[in-house]
Each structure stands twice: as C-alpha cells, then as structure tokens.
Amino acid sequence: MTIPAELNPRERLLMGPGPSTVPHRVLRAMGASTLGHLDPQYIQYMDETCEMLREIFQTSNPLTFPVSGTGMAGMETVVVNLIEPGDEVIVCINGVFGGRMKDNMERAGATVHTVEVPWGETFTDESIEQAVTEHPQAKLVGIVHAETSTGALQELAGISEVVHRAGMLLAVDTVTSLGGHPVKVDEWKVDAVYSGTQKCLSCPPGLSPVSFSPLAIEKMEQRKTKVQSWYLDVSMLKNYYLGSGGRAYHHTAPINMVYALRESLRIVLQEGLEARFERHREMHQLLRSGLESLGLCYIPKHSLHTLNCVAVPDGIDEAAIRSRLLNEYDIEIGGGLGVFAGKAWRIGLMGHSATRRNVETLIAALKDCLG
Numbered sequence: 001m002t003i004p005a006e007l008n009p010r011e012r013l014l015m016g017p018g019p020s021t022v023p024h025r026v027l028r029a030m031g032a033s034t035l036g037h038l039d040p041q042y043i044q045y046m047d048e049t050c051e052m053l054r055e056i057f058q059t060s061n062p063l064t065f066p067v068s069g070t071g072m073a074g075m076e077t078v079v080v081n082l083i084e085p086g087d088e089v090i091v092c093i094n095g096v097f098g099g100r101m102k103d104n105m106e107r108a109g110a111t112v113h114t115v116e117v118p119w120g121e122t123f124t125d126e127s128i129e130q131a132v133t134e135h136p137q138a139k140l141v142g143i144v145h146a147e148t149s150t151g152a153l154q155e156l157a158g159i160s161e162v163v164h165r166a167g168m169l170l171a172v173d174t175v176t177s178l179g180g181h182p183v184k185v186d187e188w189k190v191d192a193v194y195s196g197t198q199k200c201l202s203c204p205p206g207l208s209p210v211s212f213s214p215l216a217i218e219k220m221e222q223r224k225t226k227v228q229s230w231y232l233d234v235s236m237l238k239n240y241y242l243g244s245g246g247r248a249y250h251h252t253a254p255i256n257m258v259y260a261l262r263e264s265l266r267i268v269l270q271e272g273l274e275a276r277f278e279r280h281r282e283m284h285q286l287l288r289s290g291l292e293s294l295g296l297c298y299i300p301k302h303s304l305h306t307l308n309c310v311a312v313p314d315g316i317d318e319a320a321i322r323s324r325l326l327n328e329y330d331i332e333i334g335g336g337l338g339v340f341a342g343k344a345w346r347i348g349l350m351g352h353s354a355t356r357r358n359v360e361t362l363i364a365a366l367k368d369c370l371g
C-alpha cells in the first residue's frame with residue numbers, strides 16, 4: 001500500500017452540536033508523556049480531575065469520576081447501574097436524547113413509561129406530578145437538561161421535588177449543559193448525572209463525567225442481580241476511582257484523555273463558573289440578535305445558550321448552506337435531527353467556541369450564503 005499523507009486537519013470553527021473547538025492548552029496536555037495507570041503521579045492527576053468535576057457539577061458526591069467512553073457511555077452507566085430487569089421507570093421525551101434514554105432502559109430490562117411533549121417544548125412540574133401519580137411503582141425518572149436535538153433548556157428544581165416526594169430517583173443528562181449552564185447536582189438533588197467532554201468543556205470526545213448521590217449508591221447496593229455490563233459496573237469501577245492508597249485494576253484508564261480533561265477543567269475553573277455561564281449567555285444574545293436580524297427564528301421557547309436551534313426559511317436547501325459554510329468559510333454548524341431533519345440548523349456556542357469573533361464570523365458568513 002501507499003502510506004497515507006501526514007495528518008493535517010483543517011482548523012475549523014466548530015459551531016455545531018459538538019465537538020467544540022479544543023484549546024491548544026488541552027491538546028498540549030494530551031500530548032504529555034503517558035504514565036502507567038497505577039503510577040502514583042497519574043493517580044494524583046486523576047484524583048485532581050475528579051475533585052474539579054465535583055466543583056463543576058456543584059456536588060460533594062464522592063462517587064464522581066470520568067467514565068471511559070463518550071456521553072452515551074455515561075448514559076449507559078447510569079442506566080445499567082440503577083436499573084434491574086423488571087424495574088419500572090419514567091422517561092421524559094422531547095427530543096432525540098430522551099428517546100435514547102428509553103431505548104437504553106428497555107435494553108436493561110426496564111418497563112418504561114414515557115411522558116412526551118412536542119419537540120422543542122419542555123416539561124412542567126405538573127406533567128411530571130401526573131406521571132409519578134400514574135406510575136407510583138417507578139424507581140426513577142430520567143430527563144434531559146439540555147436537549148441538543150431541539151435546543152430546549154429544561155428547568156429541574158421543581159421536578160426534582162416532585163420526583164423525590166414520590167420516593168423516586170432523578171437521573172439527568174447534562175451533556176450539553178455542563179460547563180455552559182449551571183448544573184447544581186446537590187441543590188437540585190440529582191441522584192445520577194452524566195455529561196460529555198466535547199461539548200461545553202471543550203475537550204476532545206472520549207470521556208463521560210458522571211456523579212451518583214448517596215441515595216443512588218444505596219439503591220445500587222440493594223441490587224439483587226449483577227450489573228449487566230462488566231465494563232460499566234460502578235461497584236467495580238469505584239475501587240479504582242475512589243480507592244484510598246492502592247487502586248484495584250479494572251480496565252486501563254485512558255491516561256492521556258484524562259490529562260486533556262484535567263486541563264480543560266482547569267480552564268473552566270480559572271475562568272470561574274459564574275463568568276463562564278455569563279459569557280455563554282452574552283454570546284447567545286449576540287448570536288440571537290444577529291440571526292433574528294437575518295430573519296431567522298428560534299424553535300424552542302426556552303433556548304439553551306449553548307445550542308441554538310433555528311428554523312430554516314422556506315425554499316432554502318439547508319444542507320447546501322451547511323456545505324458552503326464548511327467548504328468556503330471553514331465553519332461547522334449542525335443540521336436538524338429527527339423531526340427537525342432538513343428543517344433546522346443547530347448552532348453550538350459551547351465552551352471555547354462561544355466567542356464574539358466566532359459569532360460575528362458566522363453571522364457574516366450566513367448573511368453571504370443566504371444572499
């Protein structure tokens with residue numbers, strides 16, 4: 001064979017639904033010398049990473065660590081550890097990721113009751129109240145905080161109260177919110193939460209931060225059956241991530257990915273959580289006014305700052321515009337998913353990508369493309 005050419009990826013502006021642009025600091029950290037996964041120096045880096053994750057999840061949950069795998073592995077970790085075959089659960093579906101949660105839970109043997117609202121809308125406390133009253137045997141309620149397929153932001157504090165009053169656990173997907181919107185795990189009493197690295201944390205894809213409350217751990221310890229997934233079994237993983245002193249080998253941790261995550265979390269904390277949320281809000285406002293001045297309309301009523309979902313005007317070939325943005329301007333945005341396929345653009349303002357320069361560049365480029 002002829003050996004392929006040397007790798008030379010273009011420097012795109014990543015303004016889609018993820019990955020977001022990765023700062024050079026993070027890429028450099030990733031290129032540092034690989035240590036052994038039981039090396040005390042590495043263990044220290046990993047412990048520091050878990051400590052910073054607690055800060056960013058706003059939790060004191062000891063069981064907080066990065067699962068080896070992308071956001072979907074985090075979803076699967078939460079599902080397989082909390083659910084036993086025959087359990088009843090409630091899943092809220094208003095887009096792609098709620099649907100995936102349901103699929104995951106069914107594969108784990110759960111009987112899934114769904115609460116559904118049209119794509120782009122969010123759930124009220126009353127709708128969840130009704131679901132927990134109809135299905136009092138349910139063990140947990142699963143919901144997406146930031147629905148990347150629609151750009152809708154879900155309020156959680158009131159729903160959490162309803163869920164806990166009914167004696168159930170609350171499991172939340174924060175893949176597109178962590179690092180861009182407040183995620184208050186302890187204040188909102190979230191029992192199980194997962195996220196991803198390549199969205200608002202601006203780290204390459206490859207790890208999924210998760211956190212479990214003491215109540216979730218209690219439920220896991222009461223299991224009568226083994227967790228169906230060997231790789232994602234938290235009862236074994238915790239002996240590595242939370243061991244004191246000696247750590248038990250389970251699987252080889254993705255060392256250099258943890259370096260990258262550690263550096264990206266340092267960047268988040270150096271900026272400061274509040275300042276970071278404010279930057280995302282400001283950039284969202286700037287983008288929104290630019291898009292609206294081009295005549296584009298947002299789809300969800302409660303829009304995320306980190307993912308902006310706008311309707312494609314009639315008569316416009318949305319995929320053609322996206323290719324022009326990519327090929328002529330080196331800008332990546334996303335197309336619609338599911339019921340929004342062909343009908344929406346999804347513009348990410350996540351982490352390192354949420355800058356004035358990017359917003360102004362995109363608006364100018366879109367203006368050219370739309371004529």
Ligand SMILES: *Cc1c(COP(=O)(O)O)cnc(C)c1O
Nearest residue numbers: 070071072097146148175176196
């Ligand atoms: C991206 C995303 C996921 C899946 O994460 P991957 O890293 O692609 O596996 C799950 N949930 C939401 C809300 C997402 O945006």
